[in-house]
């Protein structure tokens with residue numbers, strides 16, 4: 001489970017409980033008052049315009065930062081109280097696809113993808129088979145020996161995706177993972193994310209890709225200028241302050257109805273929820289070959 005409680009983040013300010021030595025800064029808060037819970041095994045889209053704070057939320061989820069206010073709990077571990085070695089252990093359970101890939105430049109595609117398995121102490125024979133299979137699945141069988149600088153942006157992104165999922169992480173976070181992929185490759189990636197989620201991985205994906213959102217309706221966290229404007233289980237904006245059962249204000253009948261003593265027309269039903277209103281479904285009908 002991921003739980004954010006009253007979370008604020010100000011870059012350059014000291015983090016809660018970290019002793020991390022950040023210089024105190026006066027930058028505006030990048031995240032403000034975020035409170036939400038994502039259950040284990042959920043699939044959540046992370047949405048919002050550029051600069052809204054999506055990458056910052058993912059950095060907190062990846063334990064790369066601690067909040068300056070409030071508490072972030074990742075897979076049961078409160079970041080404010082976690083020691084450095086707890087964080088290292090926690091991060092081994094998290095797969096991350098970064099916007100800028102973060103491949104190790106001196107390692108081949110194969111060795112980049114194999115790295116998390118080697119760190120976990122897996123045997124080389126199993127690593128060979130698993131890495132080869134996953135690289136083939138992302139269409140990079142012929143690029144196993146290529147260095148990152150010898151690959152296109154889309155190829156590097158697919159290596160980064162393979163590296164993030166090779167350990168079947170408990171939590172997968174992805175920041176614009178389709179930014180460099182064509183439409184068919186993006187759909188294959190979505191199928192992979194859905195499959196991982198089906199076998200139990202909690203998945204959080206920041207994206208602007210409307211095609212993916214339409215293909216896999218799931219709950220959403222939506223940010224605007226560092227604040228949450230939509231979250232799983234949060235009432236639609238306006239629900240609380242516009243009660244449709246309230247009588248019209250005095251004099252409104254005559255203005256709206258035109259007939260003495262008449263009632264105004266019934267208000268239109270509330271707008272249907274955005275795609276985030278429904279439960280996470282797996283009904284996108286995408287097989288691995290989609």
Ligand SMILES: Nc1ncnc2c1ncn2[C@@H]1O[C@H](COP(=O)(O)OP(=O)(O)OP(=O)(O)O)[C@@H](O)[C@H]1O
Nearest residue numbers: 011012027030048049050051052053054055056057
């Ligand atoms: N390392 C940093 N130091 C200082 N400010 C930062 C840093 N990273 C992000 N910010 C600021 O935090 C705010 C949120 O940025 P963030 O990258 O989280 O947004 P985003 O929604 O992911 O944007 P995009 O869609 O463009 O990637 C922005 O105002 C940004 O300038």
